[in-house]
Amino acid sequence: MKTLNKAYIIGAGETKYGELWEKSLRELAVEAGLKAVENAGIFSKEIEVLYGSNSLAGTINGQENIGSLISDFSGIAENNIPAIRIEASTASGGAAVRQAYLAVKSGEYDVVMVGGVEKMTDIYGSEIIDLTSSVLDREWEAFLGATPAALAAMSARKYMKDFNVPKEALAMVSVNDHLNASKNSHAQYRNKITLEQALNATPVAEPLNLMDCSPVSDGAAAVIVASEKYVKKNGIEGVEILSSAASQDYLAVHSRKSIYRLDSTVLAAREALGKAKLKLDNISFSEIHDSYSIYGLMELEDLGFAEKGKAKDLVYDEIKLNGRIPVNPSGGLKAKGNPFGATGVGQFVEAYTQLKGKAGERQVKSPVNALLHNMGGTGSTSVVHILGGVA
């Protein structure tokens, strides 16, 4: 395939993730956006198009038209640039960066901003479970009492039985996330947890408990994507987006070929690695969408790091920050947090920081390439990006 333009991340910024009672949807978006602009060292008037990524503001905050909201309160309303919201459930962030990548690759734009935001704590109590269940098939899953956690739990139970995987292996995914998050000042949970604590938390949907499930989070993340032309002209050291792939599967788990193989992830990973002409051996670290601990195991397999049922051999040592295949140096969805529309963009913030060698205490040793995996719903959408070496 002919490569028209290369696309680079030239700046990134994010808010802290967590229960940020004092901050509104728009304040979060603006904070992350301004950090990214400042980090890139560009002027906001240079931004030619803005993609806002968000999943649930329409129901949680009663606010749609997120593109305009971000554009307006970032102070660029009078630039009159296109500002569009990208929605792909919990994969909105990855999908939005992918749009920015395509916009630059096409040659149409040189500087694109992506801002992901979610403000989930505006809803109290169990109502949030109903709203997050809108990422499922409302009529044939959620209506009958299924929740995202329940569906992950059913994948987990069958997986554990068929491959003789102990619950400990699932818990280790969360233990790793918390350990890495303890070194990330933006993370929602910075406490380390023991295997014992992970195994004995309050049940949510058996066999999954509170420590298997990503939390309800507020947060925003933003990146600036620029063309090769812009990067060269301005002497900027960006991080190249080597490839981008997205794939789709049936919306409901009950319609899929397997309840513990994520075909959208298998396909997106294969395509992204192929387009980047890289193998998993070339990946220095990964950020994966482990919204539930079981997905951490399934994704390691479906991305190609292990045969089906064998990810249990990776989660005790290999995925650690200093292990063979570091996974979620940011703290992942369990501990950094999972503000739906921001989550996928936040993975780019982490990768950019890591590849620039600026991750401090949680710095992966001499990273060259990163794999980012962002997933929508229970696996209906997967978006995979490969980022590579400093330009």
Added chain:
Amino acid sequence: MGELSRFWRESEHRYRLMGTKCGNCNVTYFPPRDICPKCHRESIGKMKPVQLQGKGEIISFTIVHDSPPRFIRQRPYFMALIKLDEGPTITGQIVDCDADEVDIGKRVRTVFRKIAEEGKSGIIEYGYKFIIDQ
């Protein structure tokens, strides 16, 4: 709110467990589909309504403790993925059973029950649940 019309629209299929069968490849689907994902345009006009017997086998299950408001009075409750004898897999609750009766591979059959009560409107929603098929 669109709640009422949305659920009335699907109620016949929920009440009677009506699926569709592709006249081209003979695969049975539930929930019902207008297009067969295997045959695409070859299936247009050939998707026939089919009555499912509601019998099948538990593929996997969970006990839900954290639920949306509509289900709070039923907690904790069993949710399961059930492979119906006609082929499709379906998501539903398992009721009227002891915890040790539910397991992967157990046979179940549908019953018609109250699914939930909408807090604000007071509307009672009905549909299928499953019981252990002794």
